[in-house]
Amino acid sequence: MAKEDFNDLLWFLAVAEERSFTRAAAKLGITQSTLSHTIKRLETRMGLRLLARTTRSVALTEAGERLLHSLAPRVSAIRDDLAALTALRDKPSGTIRITLSDHALEGLVWPKLEPILSQYPDIKLELSRDNGLRNIVEDGFDAGIRLGESIEKDMIAVRIGPDWRLLAVASPEYLANRPLPQHPQELIQHNCINQRQTTSGGLYVWEFEKDGQELRVRVDGQLTFNSSYSIVDAALRGHGIGYVPDDLVTEHIRAGRLVPLLESWSPPFAGYYIYYPSRHQNSPAFKVVVDALRHHAL
Template sequence: MKKPELSGLAAFVAIASERSFRRAAARLGVTPPTLTHTLRELEAQVGIRLLNRTTRNVSPTEAGEHLLAQLVPAFTDIDAALESLNVFREGPRGLVRINAPRSAIDLAIVPHLERLACEYPGITLEVVADEGFANIVEQGFDAGIRLGEDLHNDMRAVRLTPDLRFAIVATPDYFQRHGEPMHPQDLLQHRCIGWRKASSGERYKWAFQQGEQRFSVAVNSPLILDDGRMMVQAALAHVGIAFAIEQEVEEHLASGRLRRVLNDWCAPFTGFYLYYPNRRNHSVALSTVIELLRLPT
């Protein structure tokens, strides 16, 4: 078997990770026809089909999945080795890709963007908003951000925010017409804006705690969303009662556009963490971003 070139293997990893020739081509800076030709050459060299492809879908074959699992960490190590050369330049350089929910982007990334741009002009930060639980390794991300309770044990993690709290909110007009819930169970008599987890498709049950009492409520939802910002906008449109992280609604509460209820039942929960593969080597650019975003101790 003729030994494949590194460029062909890189093309395969990009296509298999993106599940799309178009997106992979954009990621590598080549045209889709060029990428198709490169993949065909690679498959001819190894003598086995690596990808199943139709007009709409691209997915690895069993052999392709096996090869992908071996190549992803290898290319990560290569990238880290190349990035380590940045110590001989004037500052860290390179691309850092992060997958995070929108609320985490607002709370943990946006406040640091000005400093990143001013102090580290050689770093390009790409942030992809995702409410699900992406496989950051397979999809080519350097790191992800999730709540502490959702972290995987095989990942390193760095805390980005202090503990957070949810706020149960609606417009004053809604409460005037429908009354205010005095106990979490009263929410069953109200229109509540539901949230469905993008990763599992599971409807989220609103969790409450007061002292030793802990329980969850499967609220009635005329509207179900998978995005926190949309839930706040729906509440502002008088659709019903929403739950949101406090910081996402503090301006609306201060202006009186939203009113908060059941405050005593909303206990703190673990905040956001940045997580990344538990490997020995990672890029200087990623290390710089981690330290920039890290919550001071």
């Protein structure tokens, strides 16, 4: 039977279940004459009489009974499957892929997202650690997490963390026989720990600001990493001055293991945002992730 004939079968099923052309037509939202014509066409195509009509009632022939018993459970199963798919649309499930830096992952994102795993067992997370600026659309990510200042204007951005700043630090051992830098330009006289930028492949140029004056310094040293955590570890071991997010070194400074430098040149800036292309058609799982990450200022 041709694919377009399935509507005729569904209309027959409505008449067979209602035992009335009038009630079936009302249920289907069509006229009684259209329904009667469709059933006659179905009977002609099948070469079988399916319904016995009288002025007061509609009865099924033997062929009609057999067709009803064949159709009803199949159509019911399809309806159940469609209902299940609709429920899936509203149920947080599926894989959410996010690209983000190691600092954002370890210090902010993972502590916020870990609790949702047990609450939403059908959500899967793929967190791709990358300190570069990936094209989330071309690379197949649902979202990215970066500093607000580095997000394209056509993206939707939701703040997920507080302000923070980069801070130059060194160990007391490294500074023991060296003068403390009083100005960012004096860093060129020191052994500084560089950071390689994944996207451009170049070294990060240290950025400072004071009283509206912005300053960029190209530093040099024996070590280069592409991870802030490795830079902190190297600074702790006395290998030079590192320039890292302040939250990574707060405890080390408090304990005297590291010394902050040039603090007046390191003002805070807007922290991390999750960004994505559009608000439209975001899945329930994606909304759960965004809500879990959303920053709530104290």
